[in-house]
Amino acid sequence: MTGKITLLLIFILCVYGAKAQVADTTQQYDIFYSSPKTYELAGVRAVGGGENYDEDYLAQMAGLSIGMAVQIPGETITRAIKRLYGHGIFSDVSIAIDKIEGDKVYLALYIKERHKLSKINYVGLKKAEENKIKEKMNLLPGAQVTDLMKSNLKMQIEKYLKEKGYYNTNIRIIQRDDPDHSNFVILDAIVEKHNKIKIDEIIITGNKLMKDGRLKGAMKKTKEKSLRNFFKSANYIEKNYDEDKFLLVDKYNEKGFRDAVILSDSVVQISPKRVKIYIDVQEGNKYYFNNITWVGNTIYGSDVLSDVLNIKKGDVYNSKYLEERMTSDDDAVSNLYQNNGYLFSRLVPVETISGEDSINLEVRVVEGPQATINKVIIKGNNRTHEHVIRRELYVYPGELFSREDIIRSARELANMGHFDPEQIKPDLANVNAEAGTADVVFGLVEKANDKIELSGGWGAGMIIGSVGLTFTNFSIRNIFNWDSYRPLPQGDGQTFSLKAQTNGKYYTSFSLSFREPWLGGRKPNSLSVSLYFSRQTGYSSSYRNSYYMSNTSQMYDSRQLMLTYGLSVGLGRRINWPDNWFTMYNEISFQRYQLKNWPYYIFSDGNSNNLSIATVIKRSSIDNPLFTRMGSEFTFSLTLTPPYSLFSNRHFEAEKDQVKYRWIEYHKWKFSGKIFMPLTRSEKRPLVLYASAQYGYLGYYDKNKKSPFEGFEMGGDGMSGYSLYGREYVGLRGYENGSLTNAGSSFIAPKSSDASLYSKFTMELRYPISLAQSATIYALGFLEAGNSWYELKDFEPFNLYRSAGVGLRVFLPMFGLLGIDWGYGFDDVPGRSGAGGSQFHFVLGQEF
Template structure:
């Protein structure tokens, strides 16, 4: 009898736990400290309906004939509540019988959403946890309403109101309706910066992800206020200053004001920049016996006299760690030690190599990814399960994941493993949209006409990390351009990008012939360093010329082009090898760094062309004024093509014009026939351009509208096309030059550029074009 009284006391404690859990709050259970044990011979379940008694018994930790304690009763109650099917659970003992009394939650017949227009049902269904045929739980309903509010906050509707309605139907089932009042769209009306003396407001506005509201913000949604996004902006500001010479930068406060009448936010970032430093003495030291320090000096990216850059310190640490690991010290870790010299504002760094903790990676856990496949994330790690844990290699993987552009946030943390020398790596990512549909404008160089283009692009196709782009363009003169591109970034499991391109263009812009090109290529790109890669490509091209009108009249069309029409179609089979270098800080709007390309082409693997060509481009970006956000750039281009036999075809030579020297038509300068004026292209070319890019006064940075002023110069000369007694001019080197201004708009429809240039050095036979409109190109 004493045991029975004890168990009834425990039942009361368990009941108090049941009430606490059903209210959505988990409380500690006050149970007697005595550890009496008891035994029952059978279990009786009362109140079961949809859930059978056997299903309830399976959740109990108490079995007939086995002793149990108060802890078993408490755990059994927890197990039953965890199913979500019960609103009340009581367990008691009557003689030798364990009595389980339950009250079931109602089952959900249907879940619907009312009032939602901006977020569709499918997305909301993925947000809430209540679902058809599942149990209805008031606590879960409250959680789901908050999740719906969070989903609306992501699209700038933080003042959304959500309520819930239920209607009972037959057999203890209910219909659940989430009633949504979407409210108005929340905007970011102002973004202010205080304490910034070195960098202007426009420069800092380009750094953060939150943008000020503009008439086109409904397309980009970059003006949506989100507290998590603002916290990310704080990190971006810190990183920006740390990477531009300010190791003592502090973000003092971030103040957010909400205007109820306007339903908008104003954000003010208050900061202290500190002094700007340059790197001083740079050294490497090691406490690990056997490490060859001399071989590590090539890994150093922080140079004395260079502006302090925290990112260069991190990259150097990662590079040294990789080299030390390759020397046979996988556990070594690199600790950069900084020493400020306040008298001359220098920051000395000594990279100290120490023997790290001997720990191994037990497993790598991927969480948070709702779209991107696990293997796409794992392959960015140069470490795997069982490898030695290396802090710098983990940091390198984080940078690579962030550089993919698939995630809005990447966090990597460690947890203890199953043994003291085991570590669990937890990779927590948040997927972001990677697809794009755009309506833009381009320029058909061959057809010399404007083309309106529709394109669809996906950078993370089916979550596999693959790139796909398809576009179609139509323009005047019946111009047509079609493109399709596909890239697999990890071909056969190696860090080698493989892909192919398909291209089709047609134009009837010429007076006496139409022109069509069909082309395709397959390519492989392998990284040589973090900034340098090499690409090898096989290209097949087919050119078709069709005469129109009185094309056989030599006064209208030169014998050179009549020969192209008579011999059509023409094919070119070639192999290209290219080196590509990039150190720019941002591809969309570079402000610092270098882009360079060197391409070798050999044609003659079949087809009608047999030649070797070499082309190169390099563009250097440098800030002219940090305060005014003025970007300077210098661009140099050049090329030569030489035949393996006696001559080249017209389509083998270079087409130079408005893309390289603005103010001229495409193919508007260089050799051409005297009588007919047919452009032949050139065997050689060289150009140089200087440009200053700046924000327009009075135009918010968030509008993404900038101006530019530039000077272009260069020449296209030489001819290896068989002339057949045709007079030609422009084969000698002659300098062309122009100056102009541009309006550049990073629009929701693509990067558009409007140029107006005036040639001030040209030949009489050159064809000019002062106004040009097309796609903005950083290279």
């Protein structure tokens, strides 16, 4: 009632105000509240700011229509004013009698429109901070400016800055007219951030059985300023502190203190820049698991479920570990059911206290019916053909539901390289418990993974340039289908690569390769074909005998020539033994080396041929090829040539080198093991430990016919600008390229010989900086050790050259893997002064 009286008073004041404004053109009307009269509304006229609006539209907004009965004074006018205010676009509204003719009334609407927003100026904020606040507010030019809008803007700025640790802020919102636009205003948000609030000390009381350091360490983002936390932020952020209090209690729960609680806590500001945090805890008793029973299980026996749960009577009570073993871990109890079709199964743990320190655990199992997969839906593949995706999946319509198979399918899709692995999130849709069916949805985001390589380097005293093109989603069957070119035919998952490298007259090489991952399209049998050619000339004798030559055109001697031709064909397939993570690859290859006046080889004129067969067995369970969080990769390979010396009665010790090495022979054994382990549970920013071990050995059938090719060159970045002949480069950071070749041998090996044996060990800590589709970036710190030997008898497993350092890796879709490392080699290399120490290494398209 009070509201109605107020509105009527406003109406009366507006009427008299209106009469004063139109006194010269309108007649004075006597209106009495005690004796209202009813009129027919004959017209509505807009006055003031309302002239910018259509009068019929304004009348409709007010709920007025021509011909309606209007009581003056009365509820109709009151409601009309309220409705116009309710639209939120007018700052002032009044209704007056324009004129009265008999029983008809004409009304005038006096309206003042609210100011509109032109723009917001942020003063005192960084550009990134400004953008974050704009995202939260989403205020667009033309929006009506209200006191509520300005209040919300101030509140959002204050809230955002508190999340960043700024609590002593002063924020003012100033409104001013826009000189360029009528009825538009500019808002200036003036922010004085001052300093962030730091945590001076965290004081914990009431803890008798848990030390302060362990409890403070449980809080991930709330740290006091100390040497122990030198590299961690000590900013006080209320949101982080609230979350960390739960983590502190969780730490108690992990150690058996099931009843632990925080009795009280307070944050006391001791200076404009510092606060102290006081936390009082009550630990309660330490509990242990007692009897563990299972109820409702018919598919699996209680003993089987208890073995999977892996909690025994007498173990310290740990709520976090219990939850992990029930549902979270890959081999949790719930997954035992879900991997066998029981999608709708549930586990309900019921805890009861027995005595003072024991917990009886009863797990109630609701198994439910088995579920089958109704549909497998693939979304987001704009370039890759659907059959290429489906052949990598381990889930099929009509099969029993299996969580393990869904995870495996997502992992295979990530390793294809055509999709952003960070955005492959399999989901369920149309889950029908009554019918026992569910759809599996794979939402994919395709990424550009074709690579263009344009690089330059320095080798052999000259600049070396290379250009390469790699198309990883090629489609050879559509090569004559011009509509499929984008810019080349793609979508079938084939890989086509071209590369050229040259420094002009001295060195030139070309290579071409093609890989079909599903030969025939029915089975995952791969076909690989590669061709390559290289041509290189030698140094002139005058250059070799001088330290410096001003005329570089005289560096090389075109009369010294080495040509290399190569062809390889390989077939790979997946094998299911010992498990289905294994693949086997077999390859036959041929290389021919033609020498003319070549002084760097065992003989200078003639030909060498290398016909070899290789077998590679690999087990890979990594989850992501770009930034691997978990899994392992083990590779064993054996490459061998026919044992020509065993089929011949010749004594090669007396043979000329041209005859001895016409057909080279060897057997080459290699092993590589890599393990990835997350050290934190964060999915977005996990700290990952990477460890690897590598071995290589080049053997011979006849010691007088030992192969001069296929040996190992060790040290540095593992790359070379050019290759004098067939060899394998093994990087070891912290040392110069090639400086550790035969460094462990007990005698000086022949000048032209590479190492026949090497071992290498690496340990890295990797931390992701960006896992976006546009660029995968991570930083690393490493420890590395390795050595190489000329003969097997020289092998000393603990005689290793050690190094440590830091590095950065950047994976760009168009350029592949790029990186830089700084390493420090700790050990001196005999005969190679300065080979160790501080070294920078560059990575291009490879890993160490």
